[in-house]
Amino acid sequence: MITSNNAVIDMWIHEHQNWPNFTWDVESLASKLADIRHRQGRLLGRMEGLGFEFKCEASLSTLTNDVVKSSAIEGENLNPDEVRSSIARRLGIDIAGLIPASRDVEGIVEMMLDATQQFSKPLTKDRLFDWHAALFPTGRSGMHKITVGGWRTIDTGPMQVVSGPIGKEKVHFEAPDADRLEKEMQAFLKWFGNGNDIDPVIKAGIAHLWFVTIHPFEDGNGRIARAIGDMALARADGTQDRFYSLSSQIEAERKHYYAQLEKQQRATPDITDWLSWFLDCLGRAIFNAETTLGNVLFKAQLWNTINQRPVNDRQRLVINLMFEDDFEGFMNTSKYAKLAKCSNDTALRDIQELKERGIFIQNPGRGRSTSYRLPDREKT
Template identity: 65%
Template sequence: MTWIHQQPAWPHFYWDDKTLSTPLASVRHQQGRLLGRMDALGFSFQREASLNALTNEVVKSSAIEGEHLNREEVRSSIAQKLGMDQGGRLPASRHVEGIVEVMLDATQAYQQPLSEERLCAWHCALFPTGFSGMTPIMVGMWRPPSAGAMQVISSSYGHTKVHFEAPEATRLPDEMAAFLAWFAADGGLDPVLKAGVAHFWFITLHPFEDGNGRIARAIADMALARADQTPQRFYSMSAQIEAERKHYYAQLERQQRGSLDITPWLGWFLGCLERAIGSAGEALGAVLHKARVWECLHPYAVNERQRVVLNRMLGDFEGYLNTSKYAKLAKCSNDTALRDITALLAWGVLVQNPAKGRSTSYRLVTAEELRQFDPSKQP
């Protein structure tokens, strides 16, 4: 078997620009539309949407590797590092803190150069104890020859299959120097395509003993942040990759066994990215709905009690609202709660459910109902 990194012309990748021009243009169009939608929102809503996307990116990138992180722990860590007041922060483990630091460094400092020192610092952050599970690894340095061949294998009924074999460790200093020089150069390549090439190139080199997939995706996120020209993240590539994990690994393996023509890989990467951006609309639905609700309330004098209850309902509130629940959340009397609720009904953000009497309850207005209530407020 001849692996792609054993090709005589390695690492001079090439691709068919004509084949990729249409999907690339489509991705760029979808990026522009998403960024345009987010620009129309206030700063606080943009930050909340970015927090959701970054949380997805960290959680799903680890899930691709079979590691399941506590989502609220990740979210709390990101919010704290970005200076966002989330209230009731959940303490994050040293391991989660490290993974979050890598993602934030890649996306928030996307304009800074990518260097060997930076990559090694990311690796140290991913493995703060010097162990991968129960196995000690060399942290913060390229994998040493003593670690042996770097292979991805599977076994069934006594048969072992090698899916991928990385270059020998002795090649890594020169290989990584070439990769970093290419990443730093302004060769006129669209940053979206650069993200796809960088992802594949780094995965092929597999320079560390562990954590290569997560770091490859962080590098791609850095390139995508450069493409968007903003540290704010509104979509998660890793979330889409995790949803298509079998195809992801199949594409990587197929390309590792192929030629230096990486058109198929880049075509899949662009398609996956477009689906990620498309899924962002659904993932951001709650944030967009929250923004529309507050936009609808802009002409009215919303008091602090109403603000507290509405924010709770727009967050993790379960079930329906009634007068006693409102009074408890707002720390007020039932009479005051009923007056506040009556106003919110008149303003069109609460809807009364059919049951009457002691069973009277209320729910938040849906996006469709908001459009009907005020047709001028279209998404």
Template identity: 60%
Template sequence: MTYIHELPDWPNLRWCDEQLAQPLAAVRHRQGRLIGHMEALGFPLRAEAVLRALTEDVLKSSEIEGEILDREQVRSSIARRLGMDIGGLVQADRNVEGVVEMMLDATQNYAQPLTAERLFGWHAALFPTGRSGMSRITVGAWRTAEAGPMQVVSGPIGRERVHYEAPASERLDADMSRFLDWFETAAPDPVLKAGVAHLWFVTIHPFDDGNGRIARAIADLALARAEGTAQRFYSMSAQIRTERKAYYDMLESTQKGDLDITPWLLWFIGCLDRAFDGAEVILASVMRKARFWESVAGQPLNERQRKVVNRLLDGFEGKLTNAKWAAITKASSDTALRDINDLRRRGILEKEPAGGRSTSYSLVLPES
């Protein structure tokens, strides 16, 4: 098997501008309209939309790699770092803080040059203990020969399937130097640049672990440059997570193909376009939350009630029960029940049809 990085002309990647012209123009037009629409919102709504998009980006980029992070920790870490007062902040684990730190550096500081040192900092933030799971890895530096070949493998032990083998570690200094120089000096369309950079970096696979998450952060940085704003209103990683199998299949076929990466770029542009659909969902959710708080303006809610109501508006997972209310607010069961019954009397919460021990409650949302 010959991989793309073993071809004589690597890394002279090429693509067909004619095939890309129409979908690229369409996605760029939609991108501009989305940014304009979001920036026309008032500051509080815009900040809430950014918080939601960044939270999804961090959660889903990790989820693609099989790592499930705590949503409230991620949300709180982002809000704290952006100086947003959302109430009910929770303490985040250091691995959560590391992922958030990397993603915010990529998107909020998008104009700063992408350098090896910056990538080393991102990698160190992702692996604060110097381990990936139980295994010690090289952190904050390119992988070394001691770790053996860098392979992407699936399947049970003894029956593994090798999907891809990255360049040998001896090539990494030269390969990464060439990539970073291209990233800062080449001038293709900025959206195309994001797609090319994603593929090129993940093909080099320069680290022992975390390459996928860093590749997606690099793409987000390039997209922020394309839009000229640090404010993120959509999540490319969330869309890639939805299309995870197609993502890996397209990566594998491209890395085993020739230097014409037009099919990869067509998929990347299409994925970005579908990610914009997610921005519409985020906007609808933010507007729904704003309408709710307008509908209860003037009604006093205590801190516990505000905390749980905001959790429900932000996409509470599962059913809200008395026990969950008590756990979220760190209150007694009796206090939780009093809070709930108070909101029910005011028509803010309603009991769902199932009763008994499974009694659960939902918000009464104002009509659109």
């Protein structure tokens, strides 16, 4: 916003003379960036200590959340089981209960995996067009036919983000005109591909804001912007494995996310405030990842203990089943016998052995009410 002759004039960020020469206060962000880098290193170090199976499980869980939550930000609810199955199939991860996935799910999974698994490959116009086509396999957004695999055109009119009832709409943002898109995207892709001296985490924040401000497509810009951000973060981590989900944190803070975008898009190319919020949000995403992945870490720690004196195949099967999200209640002799397909006497012997080793903890109650659980996380 600028003033002229005491009149206030609204100006979008992309209308400023210095666009897109972004600036930011390096010193004010330095401590936040250092904290993020420390958190990333600590989390990656913990996950690196896991075996291959557990790393795959943790990455699958994170990628599933990333896809589901990125779509939820745009008001699209995907079936998490379909997403998980699609990712597992594409990555060759062997999981139980694979189910077919819809075209919409397959499309966004294809885009997200291309961004994160092929993070070192150049980001090009054709690659973005492929992503967009994957997001809209029918060539439609809802009931409306849209340009797929190409920039939005002049025919679509101004690209605005609006809210409110008809006649009382509030314009939150208006993107650059369609005739500017080729030049704008050339500049963006050249910058993203350059090996400049910007930290990849900062680059992720800039790329997110820059792309979503250009808004080059008729629909899907937010999801593609977040995929680009994830690509930059994968480069920062130097690994295909994903153990934290920025999209999950953005979805949890959706109101603040849109408020920060609008505030910056109404401001100048000094993006210190946006980057400050972005780093804070990313920090919370990494912190929360430790909770989200707690079950995987707990499972790995317990199996490390168990494998010092391995259990039999029946015991291994039942323990793994008890880790499943849909496992209900506690373990008892009859349930064990049914799951392991053995007699009650065999089940009882297996359970007693696991109890003596501290792998099963007996709950209060005796007789027919006798039941068992796995150790509490904080005590392993």
